[in-house]
């Protein structure tokens with residue numbers, strides 16, 4: 001993984017991917033991704049283009065306020081936008097906060113190729129070595145086996161379950177699993 005800062009923000013390059021700042025051309029493919037029922041199955045269902053644009057705006061605000069955030073991910077070879085992945089501050093209180101989580105969402109046609117894991121490893125390295133985070137966590141619903149598999153591939157350990165405080169209880173997506181990864185100091 002290499003880290004550069006071509007503009008105001010860091011970019012990460014892996015063997016097959018570029019994690020870069022959001023551009024206007026990402027809005028349409030990201031809206032298509034967020035309108036896909038299967039992709040959004042564990043994320044509260046399909047979103048409108050306006051909601052997708054609002055996600056990008058919130059992501060840029062997070063970058064501006066915290067100095068890190070979720071990157072737009074593209075294929076290095078073609079420049080095709082394939083999704084969002086990166087680090088974000090957890091905005092609710094729980095017994096494991098304050099904490100920084102890693103989050104990912106790829107366009108369905110790009111699943112099953114190891115891209116999420118490859119990008120996640122780069123983002124985790126950036127979090128530990130550049131941001132000097134002591135720990136990175138990840139959250140999802142118990143049934144999201146695809147996302148949990150990425151967590152496990154990057155070395156995260158299941159640390160428990162909790163009810164998401166920003167979702168009503170009971171709610172089909174309320175129960176979450178928590179995975180944690182601590183920076184190796186040796």
Ligand SMILES: CC(C)(COP(=O)(O)OP(=O)(O)OC[C@H]1O[C@@H](n2cnc3c(N)ncnc32)[C@H](O)[C@@H]1OP(=O)(O)O)[C@@H](O)C(=O)NCCC(=O)NCCS
Nearest residue numbers: 039042104105106111112113114115116117139140146147
């Ligand atoms: C979660 C999500 C990113 C996982 O995507 P994914 O494609 O399953 O994960 P990876 O990119 O790591 O790919 C791993 C798969 O690629 C395969 N693969 C193929 N070529 C590969 C390569 N060159 N290198 C590594 N793995 C490769 C692996 O064997 C693995 O296959 P398997 O799932 O059959 O075991 C994706 O399902 C998604 O975006 N879901 C919707 C949004 C969501 O739920 N986000 C999480 C919210 S918490």
